[in-house]
Amino acid sequence: MNYAIETEKLTKIYQNSKVKAVDRQDLKVPSGEVFGYLGPNGAGKTTTIYMLLGILKPTSGDGKILGKPLGSREAKERIGFLPESATMHLHHSGYSLLNYYGSLLNMDPGKIKDRAEQVLEIAGLSKAMHQNIETYSKGMMQRLGIAQAILNNPDLLILDEPTANLDPIGRKEVKDLLMSIRESGKTIFISSHILSDIEQLCDRIAILNEGKLVRSGTIAELIGDSGTTLEDFFYQTVKGDSHEGS
Amino acid sequence: MRVVSIIARDTLLELSKRKVLLAILITVALTAVLFIVAVSVMPSVVERMAGQMIINGNRPAPDQIAPLVIQLKKQGCNLLVTIFSGVIELLGTLLALIMCVTFLPAEIERGSIKFLISKPVSRLEVVAGKWAAACTVLLCYSAVTSILQIIASLYLTGAIIPDDIHAIPFLFFKLLIRGSVAMFLSIAMKPILAAVLAFFISGDIFGFFAGIAGDSASGYILAAISYLLPNYSIFPVRSFLNFLASAMGAAVQEISIFSMAARGAYAIFYSAVMIYLTITWFNKKDLT
Numbered sequence A: 001m002n003y004a005i006e007t008e009k010l011t012k013i014y015q016n017s018k019v020k021a022v023d024r025q026d027l028k029v030p031s032g033e034v035f036g037y038l039g040p041n042g043a044g045k046t047t048t049i050y051m052l053l054g055i056l057k058p059t060s061g062d063g064k065i066l067g068k069p070l071g072s073r074e075a076k077e078r079i080g081f082l083p084e085s086a087t088m089h090l091h092h093s094g095y096s097l098l099n100y101y102g103s104l105l106n107m108d109p110g111k112i113k114d115r116a117e118q119v120l121e122i123a124g125l126s127k128a129m130h131q132n133i134e135t136y137s138k139g140m141m142q143r144l145g146i147a148q149a150i151l152n153n154p155d156l157l158i159l160d161e162p163t164a165n166l167d168p169i170g171r172k173e174v175k176d177l178l179m180s181i182r183e184s185g186k187t188i189f190i191s192s193h194i195l196s197d198i199e200q201l202c203d204r205i206a207i208l209n210e211g212k213l214v215r216s217g218t219i220a221e222l223i224g225d226s227g228t229t230l231e232d233f234f235y236q237t238v239k240g241d242s243h244e245g246s
Numbered sequence B: 001m002r003v004v005s006i007i008a009r010d011t012l013l014e015l016s017k018r019k020v021l022l023a024i025l026i027t028v029a030l031t032a033v034l035f036i037v038a039v040s041v042m043p044s045v046v047e048r049m050a051g052q053m054i055i056n057g058n059r060p061a062p063d064q065i066a067p068l069v070i071q072l073k074k075q076g077c078n079l080l081v082t083i084f085s086g087v088i089e090l091l092g093t094l095l096a097l098i099m100c101v102t103f104l105p106a107e108i109e110r111g112s113i114k115f116l117i118s119k120p121v122s123r124l125e126v127v128a129g130k131w132a133a134a135c136t137v138l139l140c141y142s143a144v145t146s147i148l149q150i151i152a153s154l155y156l157t158g159a160i161i162p163d164d165i166h167a168i169p170f171l172f173f174k175l176l177i178r179g180s181v182a183m184f185l186s187i188a189m190k191p192i193l194a195a196v197l198a199f200f201i202s203g204d205i206f207g208f209f210a211g212i213a214g215d216s217a218s219g220y221i222l223a224a225i226s227y228l229l230p231n232y233s234i235f236p237v238r239s240f241l242n243f244l245a246s247a248m249g250a251a252v253q254e255i256s257i258f259s260m261a262a263r264g265a266y267a268i269f270y271s272a273v274m275i276y277l278t279i280t281w282f283n284k285k286d287l288t
Helices: A045-053 A094-104 A109-122 A138-149 A168-183 A195-201 A219-223 A230-245 B002-017 B020-051 B062-110 B112-117 B123-157 B162-188 B191-200 B204-213 B217-228 B240-247 B257-284
Strands: A003-013 A020-025 A028-030 A034-038 A060-065 A079-082 A156-160 A187-192 A204-209 A212-218
Touching (some): A028 A187, A079 A138, A138 A168, A168 A195, A187 A195, B002 B020, B020 B123, B062 B123, B062 B191, B162 B257
Parallel strands (some): A034 A204, A079 A156, A156 A187
Antiparallel strands (some): A003 A020, A204 A212
């Protein structure tokens, strides 16, 4: 099997707090699938994603992303990323922001403008494209975040809580957008704790608790014919693991 | 270099939109207006003071006063140009500190660094882009304000002292060092603390004591410390000593081309080391 993301004993201990946020994690994300990365708050999901992209340096362990070293330039040229609740460069309009990011992505200058208009259309921001993004609502900001993540038509899309902070309409729009991207055969890695979204979107999931990967597999493999919901399965897995740990 | 220039251009755009540059330009303009008012008032003040002068119990004759008035006007103008240049330097220092202590911490704090680093952009390119933007602003500031100073000096005193000619590179070199120190410190501490430290850390006082100690072991040690810390005393911009020297009719010390080049090399080397340390530290830092 070809993997978009592979990590080997990936570990992160924060220097200041000495907290072990990620503990010897062996993660494998097959190419072309939608992968749900689940865990309660503070489980280490965001820390893992930041290590994949080079925003955080691993304390130990290593990995590959699209066959290249973690955080490498070659890999990042083919990745789209939406961080959780981060503020973009607020002195731009939606359109000029995408032009700025497009030039950083080394896209053909002639094509950036067309592509920017196209992804803003997909994200439903065409009317507000020349508006300063400081005036955008949370939902618009999230959709702009997705627009910048798909700007370079990436092979791997990493989304950290893509539906957080959105109202039901915004969530539905983002899910529909992800469904359409999924149809194109791209690898999507979604970190979330909104289990209903994950159930609808993902082929495969991994559950993380207290920095450790506790379960991984397709939803069918994990739940099978047990008749339980993903929510019940997640609850039992996390609670069971926490009890074993204590 | 392509990515560095893209980040530098965007940083300049942000500065212009955040009106930081506008605020500094307005302050410089207000200073210039104050300066013009002071200059226009000064001759009548000097004349009135000279008219009230009493020497040996007698009022001197007008033809006796005239050369004195001319001399006083000249020195008064010189003093004003010196004050003006001091204000310009202070504003430039504030500009350098504000820019350099906020560039990187602001990116980290608001989280926009995550968007940059997730693109094919290295940490080195982020620091280099920010630094290139700071250098551009400081060079423009030094050039514009120093040309203003030369025009003022020429118009008011009818002469340009060597300090005025050195003003453009020397002001720029000072701000370059100050900015690089501020940017380095901003990685390790709160921006306000970094700004205060970058303002006060200076090897000038050690250079002064090295001069007193002379050719002795302690003199050499003090001189070495004065250059290890940022030494701003080697970039005199309308120094007060030179002002006094010219006021007393003494020869103002000229700086040879070789000495100028050596001082420039010190500034460039010092700021390059600071930026190298910034990049090294930034590379190890968790950007969250």
